[in-house]
Amino acid sequence: MDTSSSKVFYNLLLSQPRTCSHLLTRILNLPAQPAVHKHPGDGYFFMDIIGARFAKKLSGTGIATFSEDKVPAYHTILQKCVKDMEDWVKExxxxxxxxxxxxxxxxxxxPVSEINFIRDLKIDGQEAWDFGGKVDRTExxxxxxxxxxxxxxxxxLKEFCPTFLIRHPALAFPSMVRASRDALDSPDGQNWELNYHWSKRMxxxxxxxxxxxxxxxxxxxIEFPIxxxxxxIEHPPLVEKYAQAIGLDKSLLRWKWPVVTPQEVEQNGMIMARMKDTLMNSQGIVKGKxxxxxxxxxxxxxxMKEFGEDLGGKLCLLVDKAMEDYEWLRERRLRA
Incomplete structure (x- = not known):
């Protein structure tokens, strides 16, 4: 990370699903920002992990406990994701x-940290998975x-200037359950995603x-982490303050945009279109969110009425469990 007076910012937005990250990047108007080398997919270096988890029905479970035929493949995908991120820094x-x-x-x-948290289990003798690589062209x-x-x-990690994006669990979590049910047909495996434990830890x-x-x-x-x-996000003074702090031109922010075409929706694919449905059908910030x-x-x-007693009850517990970490992070949020 450059620390000179002419510092360039390698900004990394660390979010959770359904926290309005697509809305934020739309407002920041990244394609028009002269200080930004735009990533074609806005990042998401670990997107391949999602396909692997749902294809093998791994979501919400402890990867380290899986059979040998699954673990090596998952390790290979993770290693590629790490390399993609390293290559991006070089680019x-x-x-x-x-x-x-x-x-x-x-x-x-x-995966080892994952199972330790999700299952509240410490695996004796199980070390974190290793992913060697290059940073600044050094092995x-x-x-x-x-x-x-x-x-x-x-x-x-230290190459980046981190921003953590959060949203009230009672809004983000049910929204994620709905999106998962519609797009991935897996509403009950979201312990992995429905928490702020790792955001706080990071x-x-x-x-x-x-x-x-x-x-x-x-x-x-204003200091990182933010x-x-x-x-x-719906308050222009706050977003302008944020944009300036991370090296963007606040005059280029946009608060209105055209509704996407059916062709653009199709190009996004079913899952991404479901995750971005509100944004894709809007022409600006949708109030009431x-x-x-x-x-x-x-x-x-x-x-309880929408999801039934089992899933509804589980959702209630996950929201309650996440509130302490959410409030802890919220106390440290950027203010206008």
Whole structure:
């Protein structure tokens, strides 16, 4: 990460599903930002993991417990994802520009860390999976310090300026269950995604590992890691403040856009189209999506009716469990 006065920002948006990351990148207008080398897919270096998990019905389970015929294949896919991210850093460096890419935190989590959290189980003798690679054209072993639960080495994580995007669990989690049910036919395997445990862990890791220079943004008084709450995205002063801090031109932000064409929807594919359906059918920010006035207990009653007692009850428990981490992160959010 460049720490000079002419610092370029390798921005990494660390989100969870259904936290309005597509809306944020639409507003930031990345294709028009001169300081950004645009990634064709906005990042999502670990997208191949999703296909593997659902094809083999691995979602929400502990990868480290699976049979030998599944684990090696999953390891190979993860290793390719890490390499793709490393290659992207090199490509950006050659342009002399910065970047803005995003990634769902849970997709990057080491399988051993995953099972330890999801199953509340410590596997004796099971070490984190290793993914060697290159950072700054130097061969490195995948050295990960305490608190780094991802498959990425510390050196690669520290190449980026992190922003954590959060959304109230009572809004994000049921939305994810609906999207999974419609697009992936797997509404009951989302323990893996419906939490803020790893977001908090990564925030703490970055806060303790970045140097004073590495924490500096383009705005005095704002430091990395940054937290954004999706409730605040609809407020132009806050987004302008954020854009300026991460090295973007705030005058290029856009708050209106055309509805996408049927051809564009088809190009996105079924799953991505389902995940972006609200944005694709909008011409700007859709009101009524924030947590203002939200009564969680009333929402829980709705979930029980919508999803049934088993899934509805599970959703209630997941929301309750995530609230402490969400509130902890929200206290640290960027404010206008």
């Amino acid at each position: 950006v460096a050659e342009t002399g520009k910065g970047c803005f890419v995003k990634q769902h935190v849970c997709w990057m989590i080491d 490195v072993k995948s050295e990960r310090s305490e608190g780094n639960d991802t498959v990425l080495p510390d050196a690669l 925030y703490e890791w970055y806060a303790s590992r970045l140097s004073v220079q590495e924490k500096r943004s383009a705005t005095n008084g 937290v954004l709450d999706s409730d605040d 924030s947590s203002e006035g939200l009564d969680v207990e009333v929402e829980k009653e709705k979930w």
